[in-house]
Amino acid sequence: MQNSFTEENYLKIIHALSGREGVEVSTNALAESTSTRAASVTDMLRKLADKGLIHYKKYQGVTLTESGEKVAIKVIRKHRLWEVFLVEKLGFGWDEVHDIAEELEHIPSEVLVEKLDTYLGHPKFDPHGDPIPDAKGNLTEPDYLILTDVHVGEKVLMMGVLDHAPSFLQHLDRSGITLGAVIEVKEINEYDKSASVQINGGPTLFISLEVSKNLLVQRR
Amino acid sequence: MQNSFTEENYLKIIHALSGREGVEVSTNALAESTSTRAASVTDMLRKLADKGLIHYKKYQGVTLTESGEKVAIKVIRKHRLWEVFLVEKLGFGWDEVHDIAEELEHIPSEVLVEKLDTYLGHPKFDPHGDPIPDAKGNLTEPDYLILTDVHVGEKVLMMGVLDHAPSFLQHLDRSGITLGAVIEVKEINEYDKSASVQINGGPTLFISLEVSKNLLVQRR
């Protein structure tokens, strides 16, 4: 039996909220993320449990089964590959592709995904720095730092974002903070944790804690 | 209000069955094409009529309104552009792309379609020789001949197919009959209208009336 568009979205969201440790996800958290009501979530959870895609005990929250995890990762693979296509081939900005990929990720053909992957040169990361699962379903989250964990004087590489909102990505564009940029932390203000950073050895700019909290970086 | 996946399919099918002259399409014909029952079609027709997308008088068949026509042509544009993408960029065969395009044609973003079109170099025809509507919604069906209308001794260019079934397209592949091939009619058998044709000045082969009826060609 094929999974519906809606079921795939639930699985993907459970995967995201469950995190690497596979913690239980609450009904309310799912209602929030799916923009539905808790009662609707409960209905869907019963269905996903019946299909063997989630572990569900009433009032106890849910986690993905192995089979649910597999489906979720396939959807994530498609989402991220399509985002690469949209940016690399069609020339979209990284702030424009999420909603379109949200639709494309549900196109069912396996062979399509594999041909797309080949066409794109088997990319390992999407335009936001998120890792792309391989064809076998292996997804390894690199362990990046958040910029707030970086000390004054350190130079790090910009590797990804936590917030994917267009407004945030556009803000980064205007600041010249792109994937791969070298960020040197020049100063951190004790008062509000805002920071002064130098980008690619060029201009120095101030960024708020809000921005720092959403930047994934790596020591070199 | 956005049109649903299902509504778009109805409009596209009404467009196809209605033809260039815009003849009325019957409930049964739509039931056949949509693989649903006549009663379901009636339900949908009432809905499409309420939305102003079709002209509908009970028992009298339907035609598209201008606004319905516009929607149908947009869907056709997307379908055919995606087919070009799948064949030209991803390396699918022309016999493999229809079902995938059937899904991709419902992805909503306007800007996506236009960027895709640009990326593909504004193609005028899809892999089956069908014309691609332009961004303004102009769709001009070239008036090709059917191979059955070609006389012995004439040389014509293969321009398209009427049957889009994978089995038919694969049969053409095996026969070396591709878009743009030169077909010279060497002989027509009176008994069953099967024909002997020469492809690109090379091999001569026999084709049945069934095949001839589905080949669109052009005099040079």
Added chain:
DNA sequence: ATATATTTTTAGGTTAGTCTAAATTTTTTA
């Protein structure tokens, strides 16, 4: 011009996914 056959519509129901309101369970607080 009837009678018969065909087509189409209506009537009444189903399923997926959603909702609000009420009941129940779990968690937190006093």
Added chain:
DNA sequence: TAAAAAATTTAGACTAACCTAAAAATATAT
């Protein structure tokens, strides 16, 4: 540890898109 608050589930209902069976309209044949 009992009361209050919060989270979750249940009950009952809605819409979109489908279905079968029956009724009504149109087309065809005698």
